Structure formats: C-alpha cells, structure tokens
Amino acid sequence: MSGLTRVSGSFLREQVRAPLNVVLLIAIPVFFVLIFASVLGEFAAALGGDLAEQAATSISAGWAAAFLCGTLAFFALASSRGADRRLALAGLGAWRVVLSRITASLLLGVIVSLVAYLTLLLRSGVEHPLHAAAAIFAFAAIYTGIGALIGALVRDPLSGSLLVVLIFSLDIFSGPAMTSNASLANFTPTRPASNLLIAAGGGQGSPSGDWIGAFGIAAAGIAIALAAFWLTARKRA
C-alpha cells in the first residue's frame, strides 16, 4: 500500500469511524428525499416558484449530498487542523497531507452521493441515471469546497457550522424554480447542477451549458478544498 493510500485511508477512517456519522450518512439522504422534498415543494409555492413534485424529489438528493459533504469537510478540517500541521511538519510535507485529505474527502463524497442516489432511485426512479449520478456528485464536490474553505477560515466550530448551514439555506431557497425572482438563481453555486438533476429526474436532457457549468463549479469546489487544506497544513516559516 502506498504512503498516500495509507494516509488517505486513515483520514477516511477517522471520519466514518463514529457510529453516529454512519447512521447519519444513511438517515440524512432518506430524510431529504422522502420528507424534505415535499416541504421544499411547499416552500417553492409560497415563494412564488413552480418546483414540481418530481423535480423537488430529484433535487433533494443533491441537497442531501451537499449538506453532508459541506458539514463533513468543515468538521474534518476544524477538528484536525493541529494534527494535520504536525504531520506535515514531521516530514510528510503539506502537499502530501493535502492530497491525502482531498482523496479522503472525495471518497466520502462518492459514498454520500451513492447513498443519496440510491435513495432517489428507490423513491421515485430516475429517467437518466448517469446524469443524475453526475449531478449529485457535483453537489457533493461543490460543498466539499465550501465546507473546507469555511473550516480553514473560521476557527470556532459553532460559528463555522452555522455559516455552512446559512450558505446551504440561501443556496436552497434561491435555487431554480424556488422563487418567482429567477435572477437570484443565477448566482447560486449549485444552479447548473440543480438544472441537471431536475432534468434527469424528469427524463429530459440538459443543454451543454449546464454540463459545463456544473463540472466547472465542481472542479472549482475541489480546487477551493485543495487550497483550504493547504492553508491549514502549510509551514509558517
């Protein structure tokens, strides 16, 4: 087993070892897809949006992946800041710590996306399964970046977790078809991924602009996570 694999494996184990975390990895997607989706539809109607039931169910799988990956990335960074820096200074080097952290976070993103995807598949079925899987993973990657960035910049766990939830809430309620004011949706990080997921759930294809947008923002999310991990692990002298 290579050094990078061994360190990434330790970082991944660190995150999934808490029994409650494992329960939440399953419970949160189930809650979002089965319960939150219908609430989301009602909110959309109240805000003047026209989010259909099928679309709300599909997009909820993406929100589940986003919520889990955002909070897990935040707490991974907030709780391991000192230990990661010590390991880097001991000789592993900041970049190897960063690569191990991003590998562990993306593996976790894949697991979370898979659970959310399977929940969606069991709940309502998906017309374009590959499109939906890609869109859900884009949600996970974008929020891995957001959570890691907040973890690097905000030291207090309570303030940081509240900030993750605030950004998540603003993102949800200004998403596509959520309000009568469509211009708000143009500025949310998950807009192209949401469009892909809504279209995939309804059996429609998506324009290339949404694909490019979703992958571009997901790649930016991963790049931001890399930068956040590096900010934490780097040497200060």
Next chain:
Amino acid sequence: MSDSKDAPGIAAADLSACGGVDHEGGVPARRRVLRAVDIEKSFHRGIPPFRRSIPVLKRASIEIHAGELVGLVGENGSGKSTLMQIVVGLLKRDDGLIERPGRLGYCPQVPMVWDKLTIAEHFELFAQAYGLGREVAKQSEESLLEELQFTRYRDFRVEELSGGTRQKLNLALALMHDPELLLLDEPYAGFDWETYLRFWEMSERRREEGMGILIVSHLLAEQERLTRVYSLVDGKATST
C-alpha cells in the same frame, strides 16, 4: 553552519546540511543543534483603523548544543510557546534567524492528534512522515510504548484515553525518530508522579546519548537536571 541572517519568512537553515561543529579555543565543542537569534514576533488584533499590535518577542535569542537539557521559563503569556512554535515552523517570525537540524521532534502543549484514530494508527502515520522503515518503526513504537508504559492502550482510540495517556502519545510521537533536537512544550501536563519521574529519567538518558532538548514550562521544579535555563522576560531570553 551559516551565520547569515535570513529574511523573515525564509525557511530556517538545516544544521545537518551545514556541518555544525563549533570550535572554541581549539577544543572541539559539542555540535550546536539550535540557534535562534534576535527573534521578533508581534500579534495583530482587530481590523484597521482599530488594529493593535501586541509585541511578544523582542530580539529573543537561544542556543542549544547536542547533549544539553535546557529549560525555557517565563510567566503566562511571556511568549515561550510562541518562540517554540516559531522554531518548529508552526508560526512565522517577523524577524531573526533560526538554524535547526532536519531531524527535529516536537511535543506541543496541547496534544495535536486525531481523536478517532488509535495509538497504533498514530505511530503508523508518523513513521510514514519521518520516513522510518517498517522494522525501525515497529521497534521504536514498541520501545516507546514500553518506556512510557502504555502498551495496553495501543489499540485504543485517542478519544477513549485519559489526559495523561494522550500526553504520553503526544510525547512518544515526538521521540519515535530519535531526533537530534527535541522541543517539549509543557510536556508533563497530566502526568502522574510516577510518569513525571520517568519522563525526567527518559530526558536525561537521551541527553546523555547526545540529544539536544529544550523544555518549555512556566514552572521548572527540576532545575538541577538542566544544563541551563533561559528566562523569557519582556520578550527577551536571558540565560541563568
């Protein structure tokens, strides 16, 4: 060893790459393992125009040779941990020169470990970081577990350990690659009396083997064991 003064922010010199043997009056002296000269550090709080600077270190200098057990004392907030973190590379200095060996062990005041990983997994990760081979790492792990008497907790997660056992792990991780320079920041916090005595015996044994050791504490009761003590007052370190 280079005595040129590097610019702030430039990595400290690696003593192992510079020879590092001093000669005083023609008699070979012990190899210098740490030289920190005129270290300055201020912390900045608040946002402009309400920003204020708090100077902590004002041209503080310390020096340690192989086989020395040196103390660094000072009141709370005097800058002891700040100086140590600058030496290690956890904090950036504003000015000054640092020369230190490549093989350095650091035991932070608060254990920097992962709560969900076991003691064995910590040894594995740090063996990887120090570049130790499988056999050397295993031997080092077993000997430190035995020496600090916490072998039975090897497969326990950190979150399941008492404060004292966490501190033993914290110390063991700094020692496992047999460093040339060992930096200990309040290393015996949480130790019981037996472990406290064992800690000093371990430190003295390593000093006799040629390790340079710096112990930071607000209170050093075992001064007779130390080669010398630096006192950090008003940002300056004076040797006694």
